[in-house]
Amino acid sequence: MVTRSEVFFEDGYPRSEVFFEGFTEKSRDGYPRVKFFFEDGYPRSEVFSGMVTREPIQDLRAVTEEMARSPWSEMSQEILANTATQDDWRYMNVSDHLHDSTSFAIENPHMTLQLQTLNIATQSHVTRPADPHYYEPQTAFEIAAKMKSQEEIKEELEPLGVLFNRPVTCKEVNMAAFEKAFSSPVDVVRDRFTERGRNITFFEDVVDDFATSWLASSHSLVYTDAGLEVTARRFHTGSSNPDLRGMTWCKLVPPERFLEYIMVDGLKGTKP
Structure with a gap:
């Protein structure tokens, strides 16, 4: 039996088993951030109060990639x-x-503890569809993010008194990306999707046993009559792995891709 999580609608807002309501904020460095709090051992994203940041797809591209880094990969590491x-x-201190x-195939994440700060360097690759008819790039199809596992981070930070909740997976990161996207458009876009849009179903990760198979794989986005089905790909190693110690790698859906789905699917049935 496949375990899955569904985003459904209640009182005009999406709800899921993991990420609930709140708001989007910007950090001190000016990059968008999703604020999280924790309950029952899971992160809850604060995305849906009245304090909504109105960002078009162009702004969410800066969440996917900004210069030589992916702010969303940095946030994904903190979620994991x-x-x-x-x-x-x-x-x-996460830097992507x-x-x-x-x-990307040969670079791996690494971390060092300096005094009471764990510096984590993640590695990412963004895939965008190539279309010669578009002057501007279309929404990114995928973020491949190589990150450090929670177990590896715990080994460094637990001696400093840092406590941890239960592990989460790439699926929860994708759910956070959807809620980041849902918080971005203006109210009329959000209302249209709430009224007309089809549900998004998040399935459990497909786990690859080898790094090479993960590198050659992709996440799954399946469009059906019922809505969108999302499955992440994950590669994970334990702290005892001699070659790739303490890794969690995810093939993720960028927030901008979810926003494109929200905007287009909410227009179904609209008359010109």
Whole structure:
């Protein structure tokens, strides 16, 4: 039996088994961030109060990739760490590095503890569809993010008194990306999707046993009459792995891709 999580609608807002309501904020460095709090050992994203940041697809592209980094991969690492409180994120300094497909295959995440700060370097690759008819790039299809596992982070930060909740997976990161996207459009776009849009179903991750198979794979986006079905690909290693120690790698759906679905699917049935 396949375990899955469905986003459904209640009182005009989406609800899921993991991520509930709240708001979007911008961090001190000016990049968009999703604020999280924790309940029952799971992160809850604060995305849906009245304080909604109105960002078009162009702005969400800066969440996917900004210069030589992916802000969303940095946020994904913090979600995967799943510390007991968001305040404990101050012990982590996550910096991402974007690569082309060749260098991405050989670069791996790493981390070092300096005093009471764990510096984590994640590695990412963004895939965008090539279309010669578009002057501007279309929405990114995928973010491949190489991150450190929660187990590996715990080994460094638990001695400092940092507490952790239960592990989460790439599926929960995709759910957070959807809610980030849902918080971005203006009210009329959100209302149209709430009224007319089809549900999004998040299935459990497909787990690859080997790094090579994960690199050659992709996440799954399946469009059906019932809506959109999303499945992430994950590669995970334990802290005892001699070659790739403490890794969690995810093939993720970018928030901008979810926003495109929200905007287009909400227009179904609209008369010109």
